[in-house]
Structure formats: structure tokens, C-alpha cells
Amino acid sequence: MTGLTQVREKDWLQGLKAIWARAGALPWLSGPGILLCVLIVCLPFALVDVPPLIDVPGHMGAAAIEAAGPGNPLEKYFTWKWVFTLNIGGGVLMKVLGAQFGILAAGWWSTVLATGLFAGGCLWTIRMLNPRGGHAAAWSLMFVFSFPLLTGFLNYILATGLSLTAFGASLWLEQKNPRARAAMLIVAQPVAMLCHAIGGLLLALLVAAHAFGRAMDELPEGWRWRDLTNRQWLRTLDWKAIGLRLWQACWPLLATVVTILLWKAFSPPAKSMNVWRWDQKAWSFVLTLRDQSKLLDFGTSIIAGLLVLVGPFLGAKWRWRQGLPALTVLLLFIAIPSDINGSAFVDIRLLPVAAMLGLGLQDWSGARRPQWAKIVACLGMALLAVRLTVTAWSFAGYAEDYNKQLSALTHVEPGSRVLAFVEHSCLDESWRNTRRDHLASLASLYRQAWVNDNWAVPGLHMVIPRFRPGRNFTADPSEFVWSRRCAGGWRRTVETALKHAPIERVDYVWLIDTGLPRRADPRLQLVWQEGRSLLFKVRPLGIPTWKPKDF
Structure with missing residues (x-):
């Protein structure tokens, strides 16, 4: 047999x-x-459920704005044209x-x-x-x-x-x-x-x-070597x-x-x-x-x-x-x-x-030699298999990280205004990109919330913000901050961003992978924390209530 x-x-x-x-x-x-x-x-x-590619969450957030029907809270924050x-x-x-x-x-x-x-x-x-x-x-x-x-x-x-x-x-x-x-x-x-x-x-x-x-x-055949001045040819x-x-x-x-x-x-x-x-x-x-x-x-x-x-x-x-x-x-x-x-x-x-x-x-x-072509093909297939395996492994890790970061949204009331800041990756700290740059846009998908993460370049994008809490805190790239090592003296850190942010005009401040700011703000009440990411609820006349974990 x-x-x-x-x-x-x-x-x-x-x-x-x-x-x-x-x-x-x-x-x-x-x-x-x-x-x-x-x-x-x-x-x-x-x-994965959300493809861990940097801009894809932003595309999904924009799609949620476009699909918002009558009565959806997103209608009062954005217009789609x-x-x-x-x-x-x-x-x-x-x-x-x-x-x-x-x-x-x-x-x-x-x-x-x-x-x-x-x-x-x-x-x-x-x-x-x-x-x-x-x-x-x-x-x-x-x-x-x-x-x-x-x-x-x-x-x-x-x-x-x-x-x-x-x-x-x-x-x-x-x-x-x-x-x-x-x-x-x-x-x-x-x-x-x-x-x-x-x-x-x-x-x-x-x-x-x-x-x-x-x-x-x-x-x-052989035209390259002929005398190009030969008009007869x-x-x-x-x-x-x-x-x-x-x-x-x-x-x-x-x-x-x-x-x-x-x-x-x-x-x-x-x-x-x-x-x-x-x-x-x-x-x-x-x-x-x-x-x-x-x-x-x-x-x-x-x-x-x-x-x-x-x-x-x-x-x-x-x-x-x-x-x-x-x-x-x-x-x-x-x-x-x-x-x-x-x-x-x-x-x-x-x-x-x-x-x-x-x-x-x-x-x-x-x-x-025919074997050279075979070697090129075999080495290419082997290296491609290694790279795809690494990609699949990384996707599983990104999916787990996305789920942890997005658990913050369970503490956000639907239709709220969320001011987000995310630490932008730089090569000085890590070759691997965290791919969280536009994760905040998913607040529009999951909680129908306003967030300052959307692309809104006139003539290029269809999203038009109606709610503008501050001149430089309405759309991308207002969500980006850098670590102290990457800031280089001129890029803003989370402390600089919070110092000028219109906190009194939003309901939540979501810090993604920024770490704890050095100076407490009495208007912010910590409601969620996962590692270096934190979510604060804005209290108009609150007193300091921060008790974050050490990290």
C-alpha cells in the first residue's frame, strides 16, 4: 500500500x-x-481585528465619522464632505x-x-x-x-x-x-x-x-556599438x-x-x-x-x-x-x-x-550556472518565510497591546470629547515602532467620541472638524508628543503639550505611552492606567486626586 x-x-x-x-x-x-x-x-x-499598521486606525476613525447617521454624537463634532x-x-x-x-x-x-x-x-x-x-x-x-x-x-x-x-x-x-x-x-x-x-x-x-x-x-542586434552618426544605418x-x-x-x-x-x-x-x-x-x-x-x-x-x-x-x-x-x-x-x-x-x-x-x-x-538561480530562489524563499514569521509574531504582540490600550475606552462616556496625546516613536530609542500613533482615532469608532487625531487638511481629506477646542489642538498632528530623549530641545514633550492644552474644554485626557507628567494638574482625575498609558477625567474645579502606580 x-x-x-x-x-x-x-x-x-x-x-x-x-x-x-x-x-x-x-x-x-x-x-x-x-x-x-x-x-x-x-x-x-x-x-488581528485591527490591522497594526500605523495609519489604519485613523482610516477606521474617519470611516466612523463618515458613517455617523442622525442622532450620532459625532455629527456635532465633525462634518464629512x-x-x-x-x-x-x-x-x-x-x-x-x-x-x-x-x-x-x-x-x-x-x-x-x-x-x-x-x-x-x-x-x-x-x-x-x-x-x-x-x-x-x-x-x-x-x-x-x-x-x-x-x-x-x-x-x-x-x-x-x-x-x-x-x-x-x-x-x-x-x-x-x-x-x-x-x-x-x-x-x-x-x-x-x-x-x-x-x-x-x-x-x-x-x-x-x-x-x-x-x-x-x-x-x-548590436545597435549600441554602431556609429550613431552613420545616417545610412x-x-x-x-x-x-x-x-x-x-x-x-x-x-x-x-x-x-x-x-x-x-x-x-x-x-x-x-x-x-x-x-x-x-x-x-x-x-x-x-x-x-x-x-x-x-x-x-x-x-x-x-x-x-x-x-x-x-x-x-x-x-x-x-x-x-x-x-x-x-x-x-x-x-x-x-x-x-x-x-x-x-x-x-x-x-x-x-x-x-x-x-x-x-x-x-x-x-x-x-x-x-543554473544552480546559482536555484540558490537565489531557495534563499529568497527561506528569508521570506523568516520575515513573514516575524511579521505574524509581531502582529500577535500588537493585537495584545492594542487591546490593553483600548481598554481605556471602557471608562469613556459615549459622545465625549477626548484630548489624546501619544508618544511618537523615534529611532534613538527603538528600532521597533509601537504603531500607536493613531490609535486614539478608534475612540470615534467605539465611543462616538471627538478626538484630536483626525486628518483634516483642506482639499485632501473629507473630515471637517466642527468642534475646535484650541487653535493647535483640533486635528493631526496635535496628538504627537516625544519622549525627553527624542524631543531634542525643540519637539514638545507631554509636559509642554499639557501646559498649553485646552483641558477645560474637553471631558477626558488620554495619554498613550507617555508616562506620568512631572507636574500634577488639579483638573485631572485618574480613572485608568495601563503601564505608561493613563486616562484622566476632567474635573472643572477638582482637587489633586492622583495616585498613579509607580512605573
């Missing part, structure tokens, strides 16, 4: 290999392989899902869907451009849980995932059905750009880069045919131009402020994979960089159509401002995409 089982298993494996061979792709780039990889990447989210802006993907998705499943489930599913599109779109692009040489695909997947996702830039991740997926679809349809490809691109570009301007712009960028790269690949090229091919590939990209023009015409005015932070661009190479372990994250970044640089000496190369998309995204990362119209860290978000494409589209099928 055992022998029969072994024979059947052998036949099954041989049949599976035959299917993969007919598909013309590596096993992990087959249809089932891509689906399995996406599911594995999304598994850590099964351990839908505007035509290129930053609404997560909000729309949460509204659609929240109407059926509730805001908590909508936040979870929105994050998982965006992550799945990000990973799946990356793998599909590799499958379409590098099916037999994508041995470094696992290295690409390591950049899914990178700065943009771990920071919780939900709109950007959703738009980028849509762009990568639509780009892969355009490559698949290019030969099968050019009309369907054009129609798909015309629809996909405005949708992706409405999710997020930069993430949506990647679709047009990738399509154009691939079209020009393909034109370069189709030039006669230049005349032998069919420039009309080349131009026609480029036009056929790129004319649907006019949809991106039309979307930008409509946005400029109908979006509300925004304060124009473009800032290039060159030190931030330099640091992003170090911080892109920042997660739980400095050694693991540094090591992964260094090895991935070496793989790109050393690969060509081992026979792994890019054709123009494979290398130009990654190079174009990298050049955009260098050229684009760091802050655009109130949106920060715009440039850093692009670096992981450039890394994903550069690694995944590096063709190892022509490696000088």
Missing part, C-alpha cells in the same frame, strides 16, 4: 511539473502559485464594505484586499515579463511589508496594487485583445488615480516605460512603424492626463507646498524594511541590494522592457518632492516598488 501511495505521489508531482512546463513559468509564478503566495502574505492579518480629490480609495472601499459588515470588518478587509493586490500585482507583473527567470520573486515579496504598508498608507497601497494588477493585465491583453486592453486601461487609470495620485500614476508610468523598453529591444530603421507601435501602446494613457485636468478643475483649492527632503531620500534606503529587528531588516536590505548589483556578473540581466519600468520608478523617487500639498513621505513610498520590480524582473534564466 505504501509503494502504491509513493507511485501515485510521484505521478502527481510529475503531472504538476508538466503543467508548470506547459505554462512556461516557474512554479511560484503559475496561477495557483501566485494565489498561494498572496494567501501566505496575507496570513498575519488573521491574527466628499470632495473630488486623488486620495479617496480607502474611504470609498470602507464605505462600501462598512455598509454591509460594519466599520471594524471594513477596515480589516480593506487592508487585506489592498495588501493582496499589492503582492498579487507584483507577482503577475513578474509572470508576464519574466516567467522563466523570476527566481528572485520571493525577494520582491519581502518589500510588500515595507514602509508604505507598515505605515498604513492604505490609499497608496490600494492604488499601487491596482496599478500593478492593471499593468499585468495590459501585458496579458496586449497580444490577445488590444481593444480590450485599451478599454481596461482607460477605466483602470482614473480608478487608480482616485485611490491615490502617486500610486495611480504608476500605471501610466509602467505602461509607457514598458512600451519604450520593448521598442529598444526590437532595434537591430539610421535610415534603415522603420521609424514610422516604431512610432506607430508606441502610439498604439500609449494612447490609452491620455486617460491619466484627462483625470489630472479634471482634478485641477474641480477639486477644492489646496495649499501648495512642495518640499524636497534629500536627507529623507537617503535614509529611506535604510528604513524601507524597518520592522522588528534591526539586524534582520538591515541584512535583508543589504543582501537584496547586492543581488541587484552582483546578479549581472553571474549572468542575471534585464532586457530593456524588464529593466526600464524599475529604473523609471527609481528616477521618479529621486525627482519627486518629499511633501506635496500637505501629504508627507510621498517619495519614500516609491522605493519599495522600484525594489520589487528591479529584483523580480531580473532574468536569472541565463545565469552562467
Whole structure:
């Protein structure tokens, strides 16, 4: 019986290999392989109710404000106004899902869907451009849980995932059905750009880069070494045919131009402020994979960089159509401002995409020794398994911490006004980020409470605060304070924040991971404490009643 089982298993494996061979792709780039990889990447989210990504609680709090119906206390504190802006993907998705499943489930599913599109779109692009040489695909997947996702830039991740997926679809349809490809691109570009301007712009960028790269690949063999001043050689090229091919590939990209023009015409005015932070661009190479372990994250970044640089000496190369998309995204990362119209860290978000494409589209099928390609694939899968295990372990720890911090809300009366201060993480103290930056926004979800943690940049966000207790205590980033070690002499500490805070105009003061302020305020009565986090109820004419635990 055992022998029969072994024979059947052998036949099954041989049949599976035959299917993969007919598909013309590596096993992990087959249809089932891509689906399995996406599911594995999304598994850590099964351990949490609130995805522990920095901005996601803020998105969920904003969704609670949008969904507030008549009689909800949030109505007297906030107004929600839908505007035509290129930053609404997560909000729309949460509204659609929240109407059926509730805001908590909508936040979870929105994050998982965006992550799945990000990973799946990356793998599909590799499958379409590098099916037999994508041995470094696992290295690409390591950049899914990178700065943009771990920071919780939900709109950007959703738009980028849509762009990568639509780009892969355009490559698949290019030969099968050019009309369907054009129609798909015309629809996909405005949708992706409405999710997020930069993430949506990647679709047009990738399509154009691939079209020009393909034109370069189709030039006669050895053209690089010819005398470009030889007019006779230049005349032998069919420039009309080349131009026609480029036009056929790129004319649907006019949809991106039309979307930008409509946005400029109908979006509300925004304060124009473009800032290039060159030190931030330099640091992003170090911080892109920042997660739980400095050694693991540094090591992964260094090895991935070496793989790109050393690969060509081992026979792994890019054709123009494979290398130009990654190079174009990298050049955009260098050229684009760091802050655009109130949106920060715009440039850093692009670096992981450039890394994903550069690694995944590096063709190892022509490696000088076949075992080198296998070693790259096996090491990548092993390291990816380690990183995903660490991510899952960290998610379980964040879930436990979130539950402890949110237990403070059981002491908050529904419809109250909560002034929150959270200690912002800095590298001088810890490589690991606490990811509590916008946890206070969940007070709007769980207790229908006002909190000073919402994004409210005019022309960019839909939340409009109606209750304004103080000039600088109405919306993000008024909730941030720094430890005494991180303050650096100019950033505010919790003591400085409380000194100027409009405490008499709120009902509670929630200190998240700040520790106990040095000076007692007679208006504050301690009602909850968990480690370095405290919740105070405001007493208009109270006397000092502090008896906090030592910590």
C-alpha cells in the first residue's frame, strides 16, 4: 500500500511539473502559485481585528465619522464632505464594505484586499515579463511589508496594487485583445488615480516605460556599438512603424492626463507646498524594511541590494522592457518632492516598488550556472518565510497591546470629547515602532467620541472638524508628543503639550505611552492606567486626586 501511495505521489508531482512546463513559468509564478503566495502574505492579518499598521486606525476613525447617521454624537463634532480629490480609495472601499459588515470588518478587509493586490500585482507583473527567470520573486515579496504598508498608507497601497494588477493585465491583453486592453486601461487609470495620485500614476508610468523598453529591444542586434552618426544605418530603421507601435501602446494613457485636468478643475483649492527632503531620500534606503529587528531588516536590505548589483556578473540581466519600468520608478523617487500639498513621505513610498520590480524582473534564466538561480530562489524563499514569521509574531504582540490600550475606552462616556496625546516613536530609542500613533482615532469608532487625531487638511481629506477646542489642538498632528530623549530641545514633550492644552474644554485626557507628567494638574482625575498609558477625567474645579502606580 505504501509503494502504491509513493507511485501515485510521484505521478502527481510529475503531472504538476508538466503543467508548470506547459505554462512556461516557474512554479511560484503559475496561477495557483501566485494565489498561494498572496494567501501566505496575507496570513498575519488573521491574527488581528485591527490591522497594526500605523495609519489604519485613523482610516477606521474617519470611516466612523463618515458613517455617523442622525442622532450620532459625532455629527456635532465633525462634518464629512466628499470632495473630488486623488486620495479617496480607502474611504470609498470602507464605505462600501462598512455598509454591509460594519466599520471594524471594513477596515480589516480593506487592508487585506489592498495588501493582496499589492503582492498579487507584483507577482503577475513578474509572470508576464519574466516567467522563466523570476527566481528572485520571493525577494520582491519581502518589500510588500515595507514602509508604505507598515505605515498604513492604505490609499497608496490600494492604488499601487491596482496599478500593478492593471499593468499585468495590459501585458496579458496586449497580444490577445488590444481593444480590450485599451478599454481596461482607460477605466483602470482614473480608478487608480482616485485611490491615490502617486500610486495611480504608476500605471501610466509602467505602461509607457514598458512600451519604450520593448521598442529598444526590437532595434537591430548590436545597435549600441554602431556609429550613431552613420545616417545610412539610421535610415534603415522603420521609424514610422516604431512610432506607430508606441502610439498604439500609449494612447490609452491620455486617460491619466484627462483625470489630472479634471482634478485641477474641480477639486477644492489646496495649499501648495512642495518640499524636497534629500536627507529623507537617503535614509529611506535604510528604513524601507524597518520592522522588528534591526539586524534582520538591515541584512535583508543589504543582501537584496547586492543581488541587484552582483546578479549581472553571474549572468542575471534585464532586457530593456524588464529593466526600464524599475529604473523609471527609481528616477521618479529621486525627482519627486518629499511633501506635496500637505501629504508627507510621498517619495519614500516609491522605493519599495522600484525594489520589487528591479529584483523580480531580473532574468536569472541565463545565469552562467543554473544552480546559482536555484540558490537565489531557495534563499529568497527561506528569508521570506523568516520575515513573514516575524511579521505574524509581531502582529500577535500588537493585537495584545492594542487591546490593553483600548481598554481605556471602557471608562469613556459615549459622545465625549477626548484630548489624546501619544508618544511618537523615534529611532534613538527603538528600532521597533509601537504603531500607536493613531490609535486614539478608534475612540470615534467605539465611543462616538471627538478626538484630536483626525486628518483634516483642506482639499485632501473629507473630515471637517466642527468642534475646535484650541487653535493647535483640533486635528493631526496635535496628538504627537516625544519622549525627553527624542524631543531634542525643540519637539514638545507631554509636559509642554499639557501646559498649553485646552483641558477645560474637553471631558477626558488620554495619554498613550507617555508616562506620568512631572507636574500634577488639579483638573485631572485618574480613572485608568495601563503601564505608561493613563486616562484622566476632567474635573472643572477638582482637587489633586492622583495616585498613579509607580512605573
